[in-house]
Amino acid sequence: xxxxxxxxxxxxxxxxxxxxxxxxxxxxxxxxxxxxxxxxxxxxxxxxxxxxxxxxxxxxxxxxxxxxxxxxxxxxxxxxxxxxxxxxxxxxxxxxxxxxxxxxxxxxxxxxxxxxxxxxxxxxxxxxxxxxxxxxxxxxxxxxxxxxxxxxxxxxxxxxxxxxxxxxxxxxxxxxxxxxxxxxxxxxxxxxxxxxxxxxxxxxxxxxxxxxxxxxxxxxxxxxxxxxxxxxxxxxxxxxxxxxxxxxxxxxxxxxxxxxxxxxxxxxxxxxxxxxxxxxxxxxxxxxxxxxxxxxxxxxxxxxxxxxxxxxxxxxxxx
Amino acid sequence: xxxxxxxxxxxxxxxxxxxxxxxxxxxxxxxxxxxxxxxxxxxxxxxxxxxxxxxxxxxxxxxxxxxxxxxxxxxxxxxxxxxxxxxxxxxxxxxxxxxxxxxxxxxxxxxxxxxxxxxxxxxxxxxxxxxxxxxxxxxxxxxxxxxxxxxxxxxxxxxxxxxxxxxxxxxxxxxxxxxxxxxxxxxxxxxxxxxxxxxxxxxxxxxxxxxxxxxxxxxxxxxxxxxxxxxxxxxxxxxxxxxxxxxxxxxxxxxxxxxxxxxxxxxxxxxxxxxxxxxxxxxxxxxxxxxxxx
Numbered sequence: 001x002x003x004x005x006x007x008x009x010x011x012x013x014x015x016x017x018x019x020x021x022x023x024x025x026x027x028x029x030x031x032x033x034x035x036x037x038x039x040x041x042x043x044x045x046x047x048x049x050x051x052x053x054x055x056x057x058x059x060x061x062x063x064x065x066x067x068x069x070x071x072x073x074x075x076x077x078x079x080x081x082x083x084x085x086x087x088x089x090x091x092x093x094x095x096x097x098x099x100x101x102x103x104x105x106x107x108x109x110x111x112x113x114x115x116x117x118x119x120x121x122x123x124x125x126x127x128x129x130x131x132x133x134x135x136x137x138x139x140x141x142x143x144x145x146x147x148x149x150x151x152x153x154x155x156x157x158x159x160x161x162x163x164x165x166x167x168x169x170x171x172x173x174x175x176x177x178x179x180x181x182x183x184x185x186x187x188x189x190x191x192x193x194x195x196x197x198x199x200x201x202x203x204x205x206x207x208x209x210x211x212x213x214x215x216x217x218x219x220x221x222x223x224x225x226x227x228x229x230x231x232x233x234x235x236x237x238x239x240x241x242x243x244x245x246x247x248x249x250x251x252x253x254x255x256x257x258x259x260x261x262x263x264x265x266x267x268x269x270x271x272x273x274x275x276x277x278x279x280x281x282x283x284x285x286x287x288x289x290x291x292x293x294x295x296x297x298x299x300x301x302x303x304x305x306x307x308x309x310x311x312x313x314x315x316x317x318x319x
Numbered sequence: 320x321x322x323x324x325x326x327x328x329x330x331x332x333x334x335x336x337x338x339x340x341x342x343x344x345x346x347x348x349x350x351x352x353x354x355x356x357x358x359x360x361x362x363x364x365x366x367x368x369x370x371x372x373x374x375x376x377x378x379x380x381x382x383x384x385x386x387x388x389x390x391x392x393x394x395x396x397x398x399x400x401x402x403x404x405x406x407x408x409x410x411x412x413x414x415x416x417x418x419x420x421x422x423x424x425x426x427x428x429x430x431x432x433x434x435x436x437x438x439x440x441x442x443x444x445x446x447x448x449x450x451x452x453x454x455x456x457x458x459x460x461x462x463x464x465x466x467x468x469x470x471x472x473x474x475x476x477x478x479x480x481x482x483x484x485x486x487x488x489x490x491x492x493x494x495x496x497x498x499x500x501x502x503x504x505x506x507x508x509x510x511x512x513x514x515x516x517x518x519x520x521x522x523x524x525x526x527x528x529x530x531x532x533x534x535x536x537x538x539x540x541x542x543x544x545x546x547x548x549x550x551x552x553x554x555x556x557x558x559x560x561x562x563x564x565x566x567x568x569x570x571x572x573x574x575x576x577x578x579x580x581x582x583x584x585x586x587x588x589x590x591x592x593x594x595x596x597x598x599x600x601x602x603x604x605x606x607x608x609x610x611x612x613x
Contacts, residue, residue, distance in 0.1 A: 011445070018449035030465050142593045143586045144541050146548045146561070150568055150578055158572045253454040257545050261568075268456075272549065275460045283461065287453055294452040 005303065012299040019291040020073070024066045027280050073288055079281055088285045091270065094172045096289065099259075099266035102189065103251035105182060110190030111197065111244060115237065118201025122236070123228065125206055133198065140195035149188045149261040156184060167264045185262040189255060193247045200243045201236070208236040238309055245301030252297075253290035340602040347598025353591025357407055357584075364405045370398035372405050373556040384576050391576045393567060402558035403580035407588060409553045410560065413470050414539040417477040421539075422532040425482030429489025430524060434497075434516070444490075450483045455542060463551050473552070477542065481535050485528070492527040496520050526603045533596035537589050544585055560585040 072079055079088055117137075121130040140148070157165030167181040208214060209232055217231045218224075256268035263269075267286060274282040341347040370388075376396040384391045390399035432440045450458070458480055466472045496502065497520065505515050546552040547561030555562065560581035567577030 014445055015448045015452060018445050019452055022446075022449055022453075026461065030461070138590065138593060138597075139586075142537065142541075142589045144544055144548075144561075144589065146545060146564065147582050147586060150564060150571070151582065153568075154571055154575055154578065158575075249452075253457075256454070256456045257548065260549060271454075271457055272460070275457070275464055278464065283457070287457055290454055290457070291449070291452040295448075 004306070008299065008302055012295045015295050016292050019295075020070050020288055021066075023284050023287045023291075024069065027284055069284070073285070079285070088282055091282065092267070092285055092289065095265060095267045095270045098178070098264070099252055099255070099268070101178060102182060102185060102255070102264065102266055103248065105186045106189035106193060106251060107244075107248065109186065110193040110247075113190070114194040114197035115201055115240065117194070118198040118240070119205055119233065119236075121198065122202040122205025122209070125202075130202075134202070137195035137198055140191045141199070144257075145188060145192060145255075146257050146261050148191065149185070149258055152184055152188060153261075165262070167262050170265065181262075182264070185258050185264050188258055189251065193251070196247060197240060197243050201240050204239045205232065205236045208232045235309075238305060241305050241308070242298075242301045245297045249294040249297045252293050337599075337602050341595070341598050344598045344601065346594045347602070350591045350594025350596075350598060353587055354595055357588045357591065358411065360404060361408045361411045364408065368398075368401035368404050370401045372397065372402050372558045383574075390580045391574065393563070393577050394570055394574075397556075399563075399577055399580050402563060403560070403584050406558045406560040406563055406581055406584060409470070409557060410540055410543050410547075411588075413473050413477065414536060414543055417474045417481065418532055418536040418539055420474070420478035421482035421535055422485055422528055423482075424478070425485025426489040426524070426528045428482075429486040430493050430520070432486070433490040433493030440490075444487075447483055447486055450480075451487075455480060456545070459542070459546065460551060463546070468551055468554055473543070473546075477539055481539055481542075485531055485535065488531050489524060489528060492524045493520065496523045527605060530596060530600045530603060530605050533592065533599055537592040537596065540589055540592065 069079065117133050121133045124130050153165040156163045163184050164181045165184060167178065167185070169177045169181060209228075214227060214232050217227045222231070252267065255266065256272055258264070259266045259268040260272060267290070271283070271286050273279075274286070341351060376392070382388065382392045382396075388398050388400065390403060393399055393402070428443075432443050459476055462476045463472060502515060502519050505519050510518070543552060544559075544561035547559045548565045550562075550565065553559040553562055563581040564578055564585075567574070567581075571578055
């Protein structure tokens with residue numbers, strides 16, 4: 001068991017290392033570097049370019065610079081932005097906090113709702129509540145986020161005037177100041193994640209309810225609800241851990257479009273802005289952070305699943 | 320699953336059988352009709368639109384829907400109805416070319432490494448994991464900002480990044496099929512390696528890849544329209560739904576009709592593809608909901 005744990009953690013570390021290599025190599029291979037970007041139209045001046053590359057240490061071999069960058073990243077020092085003054089860790093820190101806030105809000109609504117709906121639709125398969133919820137879930141999953149966000153703004157902030165349709169709070173403001181502006185982006189995100197998790201839980205509930213041991217319990221005379229709660233749900237909800245993990249990773253890295261639509265100052269918008277400005281040091285840092293979060297969250301989910309599932313635990317132990 | 324196992328013989332009649340199964344399900348029927356309508360519209364729309372998509376008329380700026388301009392006009396006085404009709408052409412072209420490319424290269428690599436196995440396979444899977452852990456929009460935007468936003472950049476970029484998850488699916492499907500009895504039976508009958516790959520493995524892996532391709536298509540369309548929405552996709556004045564929604568959003572409080580047309584068009588296409596993919600998965604006996612939403 002310990003060996004398995006260790007192996008899984010090691011694999012996660014290896015993945016993060018490969019990610020950092022890909023990020024660094026990608027930036028090296030692409031045409032242009034921090035200096036051509038910083039100098040802009042002055043980059044034709046060879047003297048300035050050489051001087052700048054010397055100042056920024058770009059003449060050293062790529063491997064050296066990679067080692068320094070990766071070493072700094074481990075200790076939380078992400079280096080300087082392309083202007084050579086601002087510390088990346090302070091810019092990214094605020095944005096990461098805001099993204100976390102939005103993710104937490106969306107999850108606190110989305111996950112319980114998804115589990116509840118998933119169980120209901122799974123137990124009442126193909127009946128009216130299932131048909132309604134499943135159809136709505138298809139809409140929530142497939143319609144692009146910017147479309148649903150636009151429609152919600154149109155209805156709730158323009159026609160009804162209930163909620164603000166745009167976030168005006170500055171990036172470094174304390175969490176409390178984001179209410180009530182955070183509500184609309186939160187609703188859009190929780191709708192999307194709710195749909196994904198619900199579908200997963202639904203099919204897992206259906207599968208478990210048809211399994212031999214649930215039938216066995218029924219045949220032995222266990223009443224319906226105790227069967228559902230004691231025998232079926234614990235194992236039916238287990239696969240949900242992984243989907244929830246994937247959704248968390250998505251919430252922290254991929255909600256660029258929603259942040260742009262609502263003008264929310266999170267990591268996603270910083271990503272777009274720094275890519276447009278070609279502020280490559282910041283892009284590298286964001287990529288590394290988001291990828292590490294993805295790996296960690298998935299790792300945590302795998303470990304949780306392993307701990308919660310006696311069958312899996314003993315299966316690996318026997319090996 | 321038993322219904323999905325088959326050899327390469329009679330694949331023509333099998334395709335017709337699957338199509339019949341697809342159409343017999345309500346979701347498949349609705350989905351397929353939506354997709355077919357959109358494809359036909361994309362092809363014939365330049366010949367049937369009532370107005371030129373780039374014709375600007377300042378007198379009509381943000382005007383309401385009328386009997387002449389069914390969906391009103393946008394902020395430059397262009398006919399929204401004509402632009403909505405033509406707004407899917409670029410998206411369908413780019414994703415229609417990139418999806419098969421992604422499935423082919425991802426499928427090929429996945430099957431290959433699934434068969435080879437060993438150290439190399441282990442290393443490749445870590446690289447795939449690493450790529451998947453980066454947000455899609457970051458990977459794509461870096462390339463687009465560097466190389467430009469034309470379709471000659473968008474197609475290879477989408478095909479490359481959307482092929483990576485296919486590697487994983489194809490590899491898993493290969494492992495799954497290889498462990499089955501009928502592969503052992505073929506080995507016992509003395510069939511060669513090539514013959515087993517061609518006659519036993521490929522037909523069964525292709526089912527999975529087909530469903531995967533349909534799902535990739537809808538995600539790619541989502542990605543493409545999101546890129547357009549963010550201003551990194553189609554360049555104006557070419558009409559595109561994502562770009563149209565982005566443009567019309569600023570005037571939504573007094574001219575909401577500019578948003579409604581492209582919203583309905585884009586949503587109906589993506590829902591159509593998804594319903595088709597769902598029905599296809601059911602017709603082929605592959606449970607799609609069990610897959611993670613990545």
